[in-house]
Amino acid sequence: MTSAPIVPGPVTVRVPAKVNLELLVGPRRDDGYHSLSSVYQALSLYDDVTVGEADEWGVSVSGTLAEGVPTDDDNIALRAARLVADRYDGEPVHVSIRKGIPVAGGMAGGSADAAATLVALDHLWDLGLDREELEEMAAELGSDVPFLVAGGTAMGSGRGEMLAPVLTRGTFHWVLALAEGGLSTPAVYAECDRLREGTDVPEPVATPALMAALRTGDPHELAPQLVNDLQDAAISLRPDLGEVLSDGMEFGALGGVVSGSGPTIAFLVEGTEAGIDLAVALTASGAVRDVRRASGPVHGAHVIHHRVD
Numbered sequence: 001m002t003s004a005p006i007v008p009g010p011v012t013v014r015v016p017a018k019v020n021l022e023l024l025v026g027p028r029r030d031d032g033y034h035s036l037s038s039v040y041q042a043l044s045l046y047d048d049v050t051v052g053e054a055d056e057w058g059v060s061v062s063g064t065l066a067e068g069v070p071t072d073d074d075n076i077a078l079r080a081a082r083l084v085a086d087r088y089d090g091e092p093v094h095v096s097i098r099k100g101i102p103v104a105g106g107m108a109g110g111s112a113d114a115a116a117t118l119v120a121l122d123h124l125w126d127l128g129l130d131r132e133e134l135e136e137m138a139a140e141l142g143s144d145v146p147f148l149v150a151g152g153t154a155m156g157s158g159r160g161e162m163l164a165p166v167l168t169r170g171t172f173h174w175v176l177a178l179a180e181g182g183l184s185t186p187a188v189y190a191e192c193d194r195l196r197e198g199t200d201v202p203e204p205v206a207t208p209a210l211m212a213a214l215r216t217g218d219p220h221e222l223a224p225q226l227v228n229d230l231q232d233a234a235i236s237l238r239p240d241l242g243e244v245l246s247d248g249m250e251f252g253a254l255g256g257v258v259s260g261s262g263p264t265i266a267f268l269v270e271g272t273e274a275g276i277d278l279a280v281a282l283t284a285s286g287a288v289r290d291v292r293r294a295s296g297p298v299h300g301a302h303v304i305h306h307r308v309d
């Protein structure tokens with residue numbers, strides 16, 4: 001008697017968003033990138049990415065936040081799939097993305113989908129990739145992609161892709177204020193360069209006080225350490241963000257910072273109760289498009305379902 005061949009069914013990977021607790025932007029390098037010192041934290045706001053074998057390459061996107069995500073070769077998840085296929089002789093796949101991470105919000109949603117696709121294909125094709133191989137392909141796809149594979153809390157240097165884990169204690173609670181529209185990351189960097197023209201910009205180095213605050217697990221210690229060198233540029237392009245920041249602080253946040261290149265603003269709060277209160281107040285103010293609560297650190301891209309028929 002012959003048994004039916006085992007067909008690897010689609011793999012679903014859950015991947016978090018990130019917030020930058022500290023984003024220090026150094027001088028513009030010759031290759032056009034800026035040297036960065038970034039302390040990332042992975043937050044419990046997720047995209048679910050399902051990758052399965054298909055007759056042709058494709059990508060589809062669902063969820064209330066799906067608007068603005070390309071469904072052609074511009075989608076970074078599809079680029080990730082093709083990269084792995086080129087290296088390991090893979091056949092076409094279809095990538096289905098359920099968006100829970102705001103698009104163009106400074107929370108690395110696209111990078112997250114790329115990270116999830118790498119992890120999904122590692123399982124689907126049973127590649128047995130080690131951490132180094134995954135991180136190397138991730139870095140090729142984008143500066144934030146390696147962190148979304150790793151998760152937790154980490155320090156990134158170079159373009160942000162050279163990672164070192166950071167020791168933290170406990171769980172931090174966040175309220176994310178989502179703004180109308182998005183901000184283009186290159187436009188925010190260009191505005192940052194314009195605002196700093198003529199000033200001497202030092203090489204960025206992570207702040208020891210931030211590391212110490214993370215080790216205490218105390219949000220009161222962490223709040224004053226939140227910093228983002230792109231914040232002035234984001235507010236210069238979107239002055240309404242300055243108002244949302246001051247509203248959030250007035251409504252009881254311990255600290256607030258523009259996430260990455262914006263326009264999402266991340267507010268640190270004392271705990272779950274305080275998070276609910278702030279979310280209600282921000283929603284009632286009408287100054288934001290939507291509000292989400294999240295906590296961190298959480299794990300990076302991880303398989304949540306693998307059907308084998």
Ligand code: ATP
Binds near residue numbers: 104108
């Ligand atoms: P970052 O924080 O890394 O700068 P972001 O969160 O501001 O990124 P993304 O959500 O990654 O921004 O989207 C930026 C742009 O990338 C979108 O406007 C969209 O055109 C494009 N894009 C390509 N693939 C994806 C994807 N899978 N999900 C979201 N956006 C994507």
